[in-house]
Structure formats: C-alpha cells, structure tokens
Amino acid sequence: MKTYNNKAWWLVLPVFVLVAFSAIIPMMTVVNYSVQDIFDPSTRYFVGTEWYREILADPRLHDSLVRQFIYSFCVLAIEVPLGIIVALSMPRRGLGVPVSLILLSLPLLVPWNVVGTIWQIIGREDIGLYGWILNSLGLDYNYASNPRDAWITVLVMDVWHWTSLVALLCYSGLRSIPDVYYQAARIDRASHWAVFRFIQLPKLKNVLLIAVMLRFMDSFMIYTEPFVLTGGGPGTATTFLSQTLTQMALGQFDLGRASAFSLIYFLIILLVTWVFYTAMTHNDNKE
Amino acid sequence: MGWMAWTLPTTLFFAGIAALLVAMTVWQTVSPGRERKGFLPLTTSRGDRLFIGLLASAYGHLLVLALTDWPLWIATAICVAAMAIIMKWG
Numbered sequence: 001m002k003t004y005n006n007k008a009w010w011l012v013l014p015v016f017v018l019v020a021f022s023a024i025i026p027m028m029t030v031v032n033y034s035v036q037d038i039f040d041p042s043t044r045y046f047v048g049t050e051w052y053r054e055i056l057a058d059p060r061l062h063d064s065l066v067r068q069f070i071y072s073f074c075v076l077a078i079e080v081p082l083g084i085i086v087a088l089s090m091p092r093r094g095l096g097v098p099v100s101l102i103l104l105s106l107p108l109l110v111p112w113n114v115v116g117t118i119w120q121i122i123g124r125e126d127i128g129l130y131g132w133i134l135n136s137l138g139l140d141y142n143y144a145s146n147p148r149d150a151w152i153t154v155l156v157m158d159v160w161h162w163t164s165l166v167a168l169l170c171y172s173g174l175r176s177i178p179d180v181y182y183q184a185a186r187i188d189r190a191s192h193w194a195v196f197r198f199i200q201l202p203k204l205k206n207v208l209l210i211a212v213m214l215r216f217m218d219s220f221m222i223y224t225e226p227f228v229l230t231g232g233g234p235g236t237a238t239t240f241l242s243q244t245l246t247q248m249a250l251g252q253f254d255l256g257r258a259s260a261f262s263l264i265y266f267l268i269i270l271l272v273t274w275v276f277y278t279a280m281t282h283n284d285n286k287e
Numbered sequence: 288m289g290w291m292a293w294t295l296p297t298t299l300f301f302a303g304i305a306a307l308l309v310a311m312t313v314w315q316t317v318s319p320g321r322e323r324k325g326f327l328p329l330t331t332s333r334g335d336r337l338f339i340g341l342l343a344s345a346y347g348h349l350l351v352l353a354l355t356d357w358p359l360w361i362a363t364a365i366c367v368a369a370m371a372i373i374m375k376w377g
Contacts, residue, residue, distance in 0.1 A: 271342060278329060282329055
C-alpha cells in the first residue's frame, strides 16, 4: 500500500487560517444571526427557526429565485455555445492569435459597475447606439419601462461581458489537442462536424465543465451590473436574489431574515457547485 | 466573541460539527478508510459521505420547515437516520 507523508498538511495551514477569517467565521456569525431578532448588538432575541419558515414562504424570495434560475439558464445556454463557436473560429497561428486574445480579454478587464454604466448609455434610445438602432428599425425598445427589453439588455450585457471567458477557456482546450488527431481525421476524410463531435468536443469536456461552473456561480450571484443598469426594475422584473438580499439586509436592516435568506442562498450554490465538482472529478476518475 | 452573537443552540450545533470533524480525523488515522461504491451513484470516501449526509440534512430540515408544521426534532431524527444509512451503505 502506498504511504503518504501527512506532514505536508501543515502547508495548508496558512490557507486554512485565511479562509477561517474570510469565510468560516463570518459564516458562523450569519448562522448565529439567522436564529435571532437583532435590533442592536446588545438587544437581540432568540427566535429559533421562525425566520426560515417566513423566508421559505416569502413570495418575494420565490419570485427572485425563479428569475435567478431562468437568468443563469439563459446565460449558460447563450454563452457556452457562443464561446465554443468563437473559440473554433479564432486563428491558430500568426499575428491573429495575440490580436484576438487581447480583443477577447478586453471586456473581462472592465469593472462590473462600469459595464452597467456602459450599457445604460448604449441602451438609451436617444444617444445610445444599441437603443437608437433598435428604435430606428421600428422596434419599440425601452429597457427602463419594458420588462422584456430590460431582460434582453441585462442578458446581452452579460453575454458581452463574459462570453470571452468561455471562449478563452475553450481556445486553451482546443490548443491542447495534438495535431495527430486532426491528421487521423483527415486520413479518414472526417467532416468538420465529425471532427468537432468526436475529437474537439470530448477533449473540451473538462474545460467546458469549469466554464459552466464559473459562469453558473457568477451569474447566480450577479448584483452590480443589473443594479446599475436597471436598478432591479422595471418593477421587480430584473431583481435577482442578491439584490433582494441586499434590500433586506441593508435597506430594511432586517439582519435575522437576511441571514436566513443568505444561508438558503448559500446552500443552493453549494449543492449546484458540488454536483458540478463531482461530475468533473468523476469524469477524471473514469479516464 | 460578543460580535458573533452566539446563542446556546448555535454553539451546540457548531460544537457538534467540530466534534464530528475531529472524530472523523481520528477514525481515519486509527483505521484508514478507502473509497468505495455503495447505493449512491458515485465512488465515495467516508468524508464524502459525511458531506453528502450533512448537505442532505440541511435540505431535509428546510423541506420540513417549508412544507410541514412538524416540530423540528422529527426532521432531525429522520436526518440522523439518513446520515447513518448514507455512512454505512452509501
């Protein structure tokens, strides 16, 4: 049987201390808050699971949860295929490689609040390119008053911001496929589709899982961009989970309810991420 | 520690989790376990099964809170039984 030197575990200690202060201790505090009604640090009352019962029956939470899942699903359904297409059409050698890599990286460098502001201006029907073009085509587009337009704009904004990440990940995956696979495919006179289906896609599987996991977590926690662009409106059309949570915690200073809410939110993300992680490592084990 | 707003039930809860982790570490050191396949559709180690059990317990409690008027100890009893089954045959 193989023996392991367990002394190496001490090397994990600094990370453990860091994570304890940045995540574990705050998380324990949130658990403590979630079972109390807190008015100020010295005035707090134990309420047991009351906040959880209330939150689980709260239609506001149900609505933003449904919106959040639809949003994350749309983001994945658009960005993953689009990212693959972009990666497949990128040049493999020559000057085009650095140029396309830099161009694709640019949206990723823009801070979230700036992305929101950019799209707030681009979407305007009077001075914004996107809004003006749509209105010139005869479409009655106004993201500030029409929920459908607000949704489309928030989605287009996310696609603009994050498709590059999926494309860059896929491109790195494609570059790691040895040339012999393509040579074998040429000898067999495989079609473009067959090359994609039986060589590129299987080799991209692990990279795609990482891309899907990253994009799911990010889109499920999205806050700044829709907040800056639409403020969650019109009405509550683009109010996602994190914004509902912030309104509860900071707007109403309802710390107990907000803590119960954030723990449920955390559990959803934990479950989905664990499923992705297990799928990934399960794949590796098989190989 | 006052800022963390501790209560007796949450202290007991975290002490329980910490005791579980310590017990699992000691168990693994004294008699190392191996990954195996049980009724769960994946190969798991003891730690994996503990994590799956804890996550399932959290969701179990939330489901009971959301859908029933049962007292919470019923949910806890069901989850402890489920945890034992997952650890033994999972």
